[in-house]
Amino acid sequence: MEMAVTPVVGVDVSKKKLDIVLLVSGKAKSKTLSNTLEGYQELVEWLVKQKVSPDSAHVCLEATGVYSEPLALWLHDAGIMVSVINPGCIKGFGQSENIRNKNDQIDAGLIARFCAAKRPPVWVPPPKEQRELKGLSDRLLALKDIRQQEKNRMEAHDFAGQADLVKNVDEHVKWLDQKITELEKEIDDHIDRHPGLKHDADLMRSIPGIGSTTIAKVLGHIGDIRRFGSAKALAAFIGVSPKQKSSGTSVRGRTSMSKIGNNDLRSALYMPGMVAKRYNNLLKTFAERLSANGMAPKAVTGAVMRKLVHLIYGVVCSGKPFDPNFLNSGLAKQDGI
Secondary structure (H helix, E strand, O other): OOOOOOEEEEEEOOOEEEEEEEEEEEEEEEEEEEEOOOOOOOOHHHHHHOOHHHOOEEEEEEOHHHHHHHHHHHHHHHEEEEEOOOHHHHHHHHHOOOOOOOOOOHHHHHHHHHHHOOOOOOOOOOHHHHHHHHHHHHHHHHHHHHHHHHHHHHHHHHHHHOOHHHHHHHHHHHHHHHHHHHHHHHHHHHHHHOOOHHHHHHHHHHHOOOOOHHHHHHHHHHHHHHHHOHHHHHHHHOOEEEEEEEEEOOOOEEEOOOOOOOOOHHHHHOOHHHHHHHOOOOHHHHHHHHHHOOOOHHHHHHHHHHHHHHHHHHHHHHHHOOOOHHHHHHHHHHHOO
């Protein structure tokens, strides 16, 4: 494979260390540093020692959440070109190279070769208010998950006649309820303090089935929805687009949800999809038509989730609240709703 002249740096990020491979004109050099601010600075110093100007390098790393974001932000602020790649893309690229072994240095080299071959777009960090909203909404979900787990335990203790344990768990559940209420208020206040977030939240809230928790999740993980060129692109990002499986005349698999996208957002849209099937007249009609055509209930919910994404994109990009009479318009019929 012919490598571009621009030096590329593949970084495999873990909690404690950074495994680095520098690729220049087909020649690879490796380095391991700590995943700390000191390590980030050492990376720049190491590049200089390798006679590579940091300003001319293209650094690529996988999107691994809390472990990769600080490095990506530091590199961006330092004026270094950085790309944050979907791990699925790296995995597919590795399969194309028929790689059988796996360790951190091999992964770093794979990321570097992907960067050299594909030249992925430069990463632009989300605004600070979006990153803060994402952290708040993720924390809210974690607390709700813990509360549900505790309620399940309380039910088991009650069935076993363990009154003391029931009381102990109940006290924790009440404490969680208080913290969840406080966090929900903090999220609402955070959105209200930022006009851009509040404007989009108000538009999304007009859609029956979309509540405050889902709004915070969507805005925290996506930010400005207008950056997507179409509703289909947004649906693909979340992973609710239909996936077909057919080949020749013999393979005719059932169309399913792709699930290649943001898993957190997809999970956050499941309950709104269930609610919208019953209480959003537009999507209720859509769901009833799919059910009458023989589509499985779970698949119907997935299709409603996709339509919810289209509605979210529509109200935000148009700047107009949801229109409950949309079903009677020619556009609705044209869109096949």
